[in-house]
Amino acid sequence: MEKKGKKILIGIGKGCLQIVASFFVLAAAWWIAYLSAGNDLLVPPLSVCLKRAVLLIGEAWFWAGFGATFLRVLIAFALAFVFGVVFAVVSYLLPWFRRFFSPIASILRSLPVLAVLLILLVAMGTENAPVAVAFLSLFPMLYTSTLTALLGVDSQLTEMSKVYNVPIWKRVAFLYLPQISPYLIREGGAALSFSLKLVVSAEVIANTYESLGGLMQEARVSYEMPNLFALVILTFLAALLLEGITALIAAAVERRVK
DSSP: OHHHHHHHHHHHHHHHHHHHHHHHHHHHHHHHHHHHHOOTTTSOOHHHHHHHHHHHHTOHHHHHHHHHHHHHHHHHHHHHHHHHHHHHHHHHHOHHHHHHHHHHHHHHHHSOHHHHHHHHHHHHHHHHHHHHHHHHHHHHHHHHHHHHHHHTSOHHHHHHHHHTTOOHHHHIIIIIHHHHHHHHHHHHHHHHHHHHHHHHHHHHHHTOSSSHHHHHHHHHHTTOHHHHHHHHHHHHHHHHHHHHHHHHHHHHHHHHHO
16 A cells, blocks of 8 residues: 555656646747747736736636636537547447448548638627537547547457347446546547637637637737737646546546456
């Protein structure tokens, strides 16, 4: 137990050091960009942007925009996750459906996001188009990763469940999904983080009212560069936090499965 505890502490320590080192590298890159630009209007000092980010956290209008954006992120992710898992399970159980849906998934992965957004803006408006774009990008990604995980399930367990005539729904609920749950949670976390970036990018282009992307566009138009960079920093930290939380959950689930 003591050895195991020491290993866990060492692992946590290494992880923290790597994170700190990464932040130092990013800060150094910012400093180089600041010196290269030579103009505070183009690239403000990092200290100014961090102070502005702290001030933004205390503003009600920031939280209104963040809340609206995060709601879009959750809707897009939830739809993509549910459809991705369902279609992957069906493809795993029915090889003919896998062959049929494979080119469709490839086409969806190849869609140019910007072009699709411009089309959807006309059809769906500035509030719904970012959700649709994020869904179209996340769905094929989650479908492919889930299907890959299912194909890696222990074939002996699968054959045994067939020999004992275990119903399909029980196989899916109690064999397949529990086996791939750590991988699924980890991939889901990455997809959730990516969804935030997608939605914010789409909001910037669509100039969506009361959203993180809309606030970034407003800051850009009014040349409030500290505000713009502060919003980018907060978005980056939110995405990092989401991915970190889901990674911890995935690790806990993996320990339980093992």
